[in-house]
Amino acid sequence: MTTRPPEDHGLRLTAKVFSDIERRDYDQPEFRQAVHEVLESLEPALERHGEYVDGRVLERLCEPERQIIFRVPWTDDSGDVHVNRGFRVEFNSALGPYKGGLRFHPSVDLGIVKFLGFEQIFKNALTGLPIGGGKGGSDFDPKGRSDSEVMRFCQSFMTELHRHIGEYTDVPAGDIGVGRREIGYLFGQYKRITNRYESGVLTGKGLNWGGSQVRTEATGYGTVYFVGEMLRERGEDFDGRRVVVSGSGNVAVYAAQKAAELGGTVVAMSDSAGYIVDDSGIDLDLVRDIKETRAGRISEYADRLGRAKHVDGGSIWDVPCDIALPCATQNELDRRSAETLVGNGVTAVGEGANMPTTPAAVKVFSDAGVAFGPGKAANAGGVATSGLEMQQNASRDSWHFDYTDRRLSEIMADIHTMCRETAETYGAPGNYVLGANIAGFVKVADTMRELGVI
Structure with a gap:
């Protein structure tokens, strides 16, 4: 029988684990940031379930095999x-x-x-x-x-x-x-x-040699599907919304494409040198030609399309929008940028990149009631479709685009439901960060306990 731990046990345990990580991994700030964000969310689960304290599951989970x-x-x-x-x-x-x-x-x-x-x-x-x-x-x-x-x-x-x-x-x-x-x-x-x-040893392969339809589009599409679910929860959708997408690589391009297909107007995209603003809606064919075919800079967009402007450097998050999709790199969206977005009326943020939003920025969105989809949930579409590619490889099968896209959409909807329900279970309705972290942790931790001390 599991004994309920003291109310502050989760806090004390996560503090100890993080202290050990700070000592051992002092030269790895991104890793420490990722662990801290997860541990902070897990405290309610650890306080409620003593079984996750036994066997040093948390310590083992934070140390690579x-x-x-x-x-x-x-x-x-x-x-x-x-x-x-x-x-x-x-x-x-x-x-x-x-x-x-x-x-x-x-x-x-x-x-x-x-x-x-x-x-x-x-x-x-x-x-x-x-x-x-x-x-x-x-x-x-x-x-x-x-x-x-x-x-x-x-x-x-x-x-x-x-x-x-x-x-x-x-x-x-x-x-x-x-x-x-x-x-x-x-x-x-x-x-x-x-x-x-x-063929199952790598995913993201070419279609002629074991690759999956939708894999190229999956991370960007999946991010938009997840944000769409968050909006639907509020009785809203993409239709008529201004959307800003950071980056101009694979994830950004396909997030922008799907947002536009759902009725949004993507008004800004960026690269490491600056960003473009096109209030009429970004021409994605032109972006692809510049970035994928010519390996050029996003500034060429404004040179070739007079209605657009390019801002050298600066922050793309200064552009007013309803929906923000950070799809470039880690820690690109800081507290100041979050405050600017909130001041300009943003209602939803979905992370297409891995950890693109700093902890201080996440708090700004949370305090303002902005729907925030963390990367481990919102950008899971890429690995989900990789998993579907593995299934096809194992069965020597190949699925058509629409079927695979539908599977991706269903998986992202399921992820949203899991995060929403978990957040509600632990007394934090609407907190997708907490919901994603606890839901993922519980599944992995339960399995680790069943497999013994390994």
Whole structure:
């Protein structure tokens, strides 16, 4: 029989766990931020359920099962040798094989990968699919590199990584800097080394060789589906709303597309150099041509379309809107930006990126009654569709676009319901952050307890 712990037990336990993490991982601010945000939400669950205190479940959950760091030597087109660092953090496999993307970007280090892997545990749990949490990548920058250089880097990266992954062990996918081209080179090298056509070992593949319809669009679409559910809860929708989407990569483009399809007007998008404003509605075909075909800067949009303006630097969150979709990178939306958005009448925010909103900004939205969809719920569409790709690979099947899109929409609606109901159960109706964190934690923690001390 479980004994109800003291009222402040959850607070004392989370404080101790976080203190240990601050001591051991002092040089990993993003990881510490992600853990703190989750631990803060878990206090009501820990106070109500003593079984989650036994067996050090929380401590085990915050420590990766495996952290792999390796050298990645490769040769550029001039014959010069470069050395990058590769990472794979296999964080938690209680629910299934580790699942999470690979990020190729100069900012990648162990702390970034741990933060992303920790978030992935809860995100994957919320999808309802049997997948654990992991993440990986390298400080390699594919920008400005030729296809041949990217191929040689990917081949070297997979030469080491292949020994740690498999369709029943660890299934990487794409993330920032890793698209279909990179997945192709990685899969080709895996197939060459292992002499197996194990299509389920990677997701985000090309449609001709085991990829899934909607995977390219999934994270952006899923974010909008989740925000649509939050709006519906309030008797609202996207129709006639001004929408601001940060970023101009894959997630941002498809979030903007789906928001427009649902009746919203996307008035601003950005890249690292600034943002564009087009009150008539962003021309996404032009954005794709600039960013995907020409690898140009978003400022070219205003140069080619006289009705739009470009703001060099600055904050895209200064643009008045009803719905904000941060889809660029972590900690891009700070307290000042949140206050500006609230002052301009924003009613809903959905995180398309991983942890793009700082804790202080989240509090601003919460205090103002803004519907806020945290990334581990709102951007779970990408990994959900990766899970659907794994199902198709396992059954040697291929689903059409509309069917897969419908499955994605259903999964996002289920995630919303789970977060909403969990928040209500723990006395915080409308708090999707708390709902997402507790719902994901309970599912993983219950499974960890059933599997023993591992």
